[in-house]
Amino acid sequence: MKLRDRLPNTLCFDLGSTLWDDRPALELQWEILLGILAARGIASDMAELRRMADEVVRSFSPTLTRVLVWQLCGRDEPSYRAIIREMVERMLPRLNEPEEFRRLNPLLPGVHETLAELAGRHRLAVISNNFASADRWMEFHGIHGYFEHISMSGAHGLHKPDPRLFLLSLEALGVEAHQAAMIGDRLDNDIWPANRLGMTTVRILQGHYAVQQSRYHVDEPDITISSLTELLQYSR
Amino acid sequence: MRQGLLFDLGGTLWDDWPAELEYWRICTELLTEAGFPCTVDDFIRDSAELIRRYTPSLNRALVWKYSGRDAELAARIREEASQRIWDMLEDDDILARLYPLWPGIHDVLDELAQAARLGVVSMHGSRVRGVMQRMGLMRHFEELALCDERGFHKPDPRIIAWTLESMGLEAADCVMIGDRIDNDVHPAKVLGLSAVWLQVHPYDIQEPRYETDMPDLTITDMRELPTALRSGGWL
Incomplete structure (x- = not known):
């Protein structure tokens, strides 16, 4: 069974509107x-x-x-x-x-500090609909090193909300869905597929997608936060 | 030469609307008994917006909304309502009334089965097998991929991918035929199949959002299917 009130060991992050403001x-x-x-x-x-x-x-x-x-x-x-x-x-x-x-994608407040602290206690990964070159963009922000595995849609030809992109990460990390969380700003592309697979889901209310309303229970995040720093409250 | 034709069930081989209304009648009765008064008219009114937002399951969404967003209560009510519907469907007259086959569907499937291999990809549970048997539909199909049995739910492309693998077919050699842009056309196009959209009530109001939602062909009556497939070079 997945955790609903705290973070599991493995944390998967979206990029745009989750780690940086796009x-x-x-x-x-x-x-x-x-x-x-x-x-x-x-x-x-x-x-x-x-x-x-x-x-x-x-x-x-x-x-x-x-x-x-x-x-x-x-x-x-x-x-x-x-x-x-x-x-x-x-x-x-x-x-x-x-x-x-x-300049075009400024890191959101507290992201560096939060990732640094989380990386000491969790395994971190990225699941993003992005160009394959987004790997380099993470380096531009100096956050690439925090992540053990990165799944960019552009590198695999699979795009969120296709659950297969999430499974690539889980398989590469060698963890089951219930041992991992997805953290993202979109109900449709982050929360829905992760819930379908049985991952813990964290919605971050940031950017254009903060207005999305759940259509049914599979869209409902387990945890809702308004800034990444709040994640630390749910860690351990 | 296309080798595989994959069909959705409800809304595609038969008109799903009468069964939907009956299911909603039972759900709204159960919800009202549970202290959440609502009517079939509420469900009908809300369904259009949910369909436009590509909600994977209309029934899950409606019952969840009217149960005060209580997922457990909603699941219990849906289960009870399904049980009652399946029990009602044991009666042949009720089956014919709630699941009216689209006109000419047997002729269409007979004709297509001579030129291609037919399969089913559906959100239904196992009990639909018996119902299809009684409607004389089973004989047309080589493989039935039912979401509940496979553990994948549309629009998860893996349910279609599983069917292709099970039938030994390549995506590029197959056409998916269904009444929904979100659950049938979209996952088929993502996997590289061609797609035919049967544009009928209530999903006829769905609009393709971008190129991955675009059906290769659109028909409004299943009797058009063989001619449409031939004109598109799929048969």
């Missing part, structure tokens, strides 16, 4: 997106993207920007793929530059 990066991504759309004669603006995004978040769509692009390009698959490719090509060089990355 909202500045999202703003930049959307500015780039608006430029690409304008060049293709598709008119939109930041206010419309924010309105659409709010709906996408509340409706439990697995990804955010991809859904916006899909809707704005009239669900035309070739344009969709071309726009995504161009956006990534313009975005990645900025993210792969350490100072720029840190």
Whole structure:
């Protein structure tokens, strides 16, 4: 049986809005997106993207920007793929530059101290929907060394909420689901799959996904915190 | 040449709505008895929003909500309601009324079985086997993957992956046919199968969120399926 009121030995973390604040990066991504759309004669603006995004978040769509692009390009698959490719090509060089990355994805308060303390008592891992290069981004923040195992969707071709991405981590660490916790900001991509597998679940109320409401009991986290430092209260 | 056709059950081979309403009637009675008054109309009203939010199980969500979010009470009520429904379904007339097969479904499956191997991937429990036997559906299918028996629940792609492995089929050679974007089309596309969406009430209001939700074909009547599969080059 999984633990519901304290943390098990193994802790798996999401990255964006859990360890770092990815909202500045999202703003930049959307500015780039608006430029690409304008060049293709598709008119939109930041206010419309924010309105659409709010709906996408509340409706439990697995990804955010991809859904916006899909809707704005009239669900035309070739344009969709071309726009995504161009956006990534313009975005990645900025993210792969350490100072720029840190400016666009600032570490959330207390993350270093909390991870340092947790790493002394738990085994830490990362399960994230991210580019394979996010490994380097963790180094930019100096947090890579805390983690024993890292599962990036981009490296495996599996994306949250697919439970198989979680199983990769659990298998690599040699632990059963009930011996591990998932800590993340999203009910759909972090809490739901981890609950399905029988992991302890911790929701962190940060960023755009704080407005998500549980659809049913499988979306309900065992523990809810509003900042990572609160995790320490549930450790041991 | 496509080799495997995988079918969802409720909503896909038969109209699930009459059974859903009967199940909700029992659930709302039990909830009201337990001190949480609610009606079938409440369930119908809430179901649209839950369907739009791709809630994996409508019944779990509705009963949980109206039980004051008490997961244990909700589980007990669902179990009691399922028990009563399955008992009612022992009667052939009630079975025909609650699980009306879509028109022409036997002809469609007979025709498809000549050109491809057929399997089932469903959220149902083991008891559906007996019901399918009585409806004459079992003869069409080589393999039944039932979520309760396999321990995977849609939209977990592993339930489809298990079926492919059990039947010795490759994802690229298969088509998943179902009435839900979230639980049928999405996991099929994630695994690399093609997908046909039967767009019927109540899941007809679901919208593909992005490319991984896009069915290759959309039909509104199962009798269109053989022609649709042929026109798409799958048969």
